[in-house]
Amino acid sequence: MTDRRWRPRLLTMLLAVNVALLALPLAGIWFLRVYESALVRQTESELIGQAALIAAQFRAAWLAAAPPEALSQQPQAQRAPSEDRWQPIPASLDLADDPILPPAPDGVPPGVPPEPVALRVGPPLRDVLLAAQRHTLAGMQIVDARGIVVASTEDDEGGSLAALQELAEALRGAPTSVLRERPAESYAGLPAWPFSRVGGVRVHVAIPVIDGDRILGAVLLRRTPRTLIQALYGKRYHLVALGALLLLVGGALATFTALTVSRPVRGAVEQARRVAAGERGAVQPLPHRYTREVAELSASLATMAQTLEHRADYIRDFAAEIGHEFKTPLAAMRGTVELLRDDVAAMAPEDRDRFLDNLAGDIERLERLTRRLLDLARADALRPTGEERAALDTIIPPLVERYRSKGLQIAVEAPAAGLVAQADADSIVAMLTNLLDNVRQHAGPDATVHVAWRTQGPVIVLTVADDGPGISAGNQARVFDRFFTTARDGGGTGLGLPIVRSRLAAFGGTIRLLPSDRGAAFEVTLPLDTGAAA
Template identity: 40%
Template sequence: MKPKWRPSLGLVVFAVFSAVMAMPLVGLFLFRLYDNQLIRQTEQELIAQGATLSALFAAEVEAKIAAESGRTPLALGAPEPPPDATADPAGRYHPVPATLDLARDDRLPPRPDAVAATTAPDPRLAEIGQHLAALAAETQKTTLTGFRILDPQGVVIGGREEMGRSLAGVDEVAAALAGRYKSVLRQRIPNGPEPALSSISRGAHVRVFAAMPVFVDDRVAGVVYLSRTPSNILESLYAERRSVLVAALTILLVTMAIGYVFLRILTRPIHELIRRTAEIQSGDRSALRPLVHHGTREIALLSQSFLDMAESLFDRSDYIATFTAHVSHELKSPLTSIQGAAELLYDNAERMTEAERRKFLRNIMGDAQRLATLVRRLRELAKADNPELGGTTNIGAVIARLREVRIPLAIATTGDATAAIGISEENAAIVLSHLADNAAQHGATGLHVHVEPAADRVRITVSDDGTGISEGNRARIFDAHFTTRRENGGTGMGLSIVCSMLRAHRGGIRLVPSRAGSAFEILLPKA
């Protein structure tokens, strides 16, 4: 079955934190764009108002010149600069684009105060300035735009304040007196304390100044100098409160979705694994089952590895408990027999005949031999439980080694005896020698080994011609210390050693049906 695809923990964390980091960055970017848009909108409005006042100014100056043709002509300023190559070729339009940019343009200090003028303004221009100031004052009630009407020398001739003083030293005014439109951003001087929330908007701390030259007969006849604070972003957000509410709800839903993702993919399976750990610690074997929700691939692998380890520990604990009980029983019987025989010899040595003493000594020697065999088997079992892994061999080499130690069985092979198997020759010899010893104890005279290589495994069938295994004992033959020949020195650990050795090499063994004797099927990985 193909494993179910699950996102990795790294992928989930990357996606979640990317989304979390993107939201404030996008918010700041949008605020910045919106601030800039408000600045451009304010400048465009100043350009429109300035163009209107400039046209009225120019018309009144032209009318004044036409009406006083015999008098001293008005003193005009710098000549109009040559037209831009990109302007309308027919000369019908002279658009003035809004160019201010919060990111590019420096924010200048507050506008310098007007200084005393070196020359008084022409009375005729002053009259025009007062007339235009009256019109601009009415307009200001609606547009909230501050204004100054300046003569060709930069002297204020129209406005509520600074009348008769010069603004010619101001950068944007100087550019307009030279015939060029110019706008700047200057630091705003607040009329009262700033609201705390206005700090989120850069545009709330600046004021837009625009100086537009007035041309008559291709010369500068004056300057319309305007200023206004851009709309506050908070006011704009309030005006768009429905859209802002929708955006806030969207962010809230996205945040809740992110929280649910963390809960579903990370937190929930981790908490379930913690609960399962507590259940396993209390000895509950039913907790050894897969988690209901794994979340990520790493958590699925972690939980499965943990459960496999816990199951292995349970099995090891059961094995140790059973092994201890069996070993205690196996050691107790011969020790008790030895102790009893020794006590009888000690207490009745003078009254015993020579034959009786020899009988008791034979019993002691037999039990001692049984203990020695048991200890040797225990050592072999310990080695089988923790063998030195690695190495390769083949059945032909293993059988040749067994023949050298003169096993009392005739061994025949069929199949591919040269097929390489993933186990060392020494460990493979331990497996086959125990199977041969088990067959010899059950009256076998011959052993047949058939080798059949498969895709990634090698199947080895070991059969004998002995008395076989009774139906009632078939299910218990691999249990540690189970034997039907205890009176003949059997310890019941031979097949346990075989199972442990094969399991350590990722192999296995099972009893298979046979017409005579017994037969075992061994599976080992192909080298």
């Protein structure tokens, strides 16, 4: 039954996988906010640089305008200043890790008046801040040591920002950067960027103004970083070209992979269809085997097809041979039954007994054939476990003595002691029994059998030879054919040697007929159990 459900082609699946693999790094960057954090740190670095310049200018103006005793009256920094010449302020904000604080509140009326020197030098700096803001777009505020705004780009001079977390840290002597939510009114009417998180935050940087260990004030700067869309928009043509190139490369790789895999698979499918249609020899090694797995698959399919064809031939020939073997006795039995049915009343007793004897003989032959066929089926289906072991010096001598007691003359060469074959004892006994029975049946009463066994590398070689009349040249090539026998009248079935060959083959052994000037000589090989021999 054909499964007609839709399934994607291999090329489609590989293309989808390649596109997904290309998209994974981009997705990882997106979810980890790596690029947006880089934009935030870039803005933070710019604000730190601007704040440092403004702080230096405010410090110089404050020192120039202050009376000599004013510096000692300023609050002392809670954090000891570094004595190093170089004191860089690194950008450290991370959009994925740092919290986003609420929007900065407006200044509140101060409880104390502004510091006089800061109040005097602050207003002249306001024009500088406004001029810089036109280019930097940053909000700027200068506060005195009490957190009161003395110069600003907004109209909030005189208000106190001391409650701001970042400013409080700066007035203790520590530069501080934080992320705060952007007030909704600051971007009302502007397009929303759902794919960017930085559009809704502001970077706040607070830098202390210090002379020695005295706090003169602080500089507070804030600005919204560029969004991811804004950053990518400038590289839009390059990104489109890169995306097209990646898709082209991914498609090319997917096509190449699909061809190297699907082309051999289609070839194997076509061969399978030809086999299903009854074509013989349709499965051959594939012409395009780009990978080791495909080559192994092709070789395995070819071997499987050859095995199946061999088994089909075996079954067909075997069925024909069985039909031929059973046909003769069945025809004789049918004829005998018809004669007895028609003429049993008028038939002489001796003729009736002769026909009944013939009928019993045919039945006996069929029973014998059936038993041997079952033995052959068991031999063909024999599957060793690998644990079978048989010591020849404990199996062969008792069997030889049994046949000597039946009158068969057997000469045994001095065997090598301790030879153990990787086979079961039943198969070895069945093999020797068949060979010795053949000698008794074909070689005559005066024949002598020579039995010898030895090792030859990893195998045991066992030889059984007689000095009888031997096997004719015309029959030597047929002795292992099923149902071939020259002793049919004596009860031979022609299945003995095929059974022996099948049983030996199951253990990796062989049997063959050796050239001989006199008599018949058979050579049997069995795998040697090297562990036992050692």
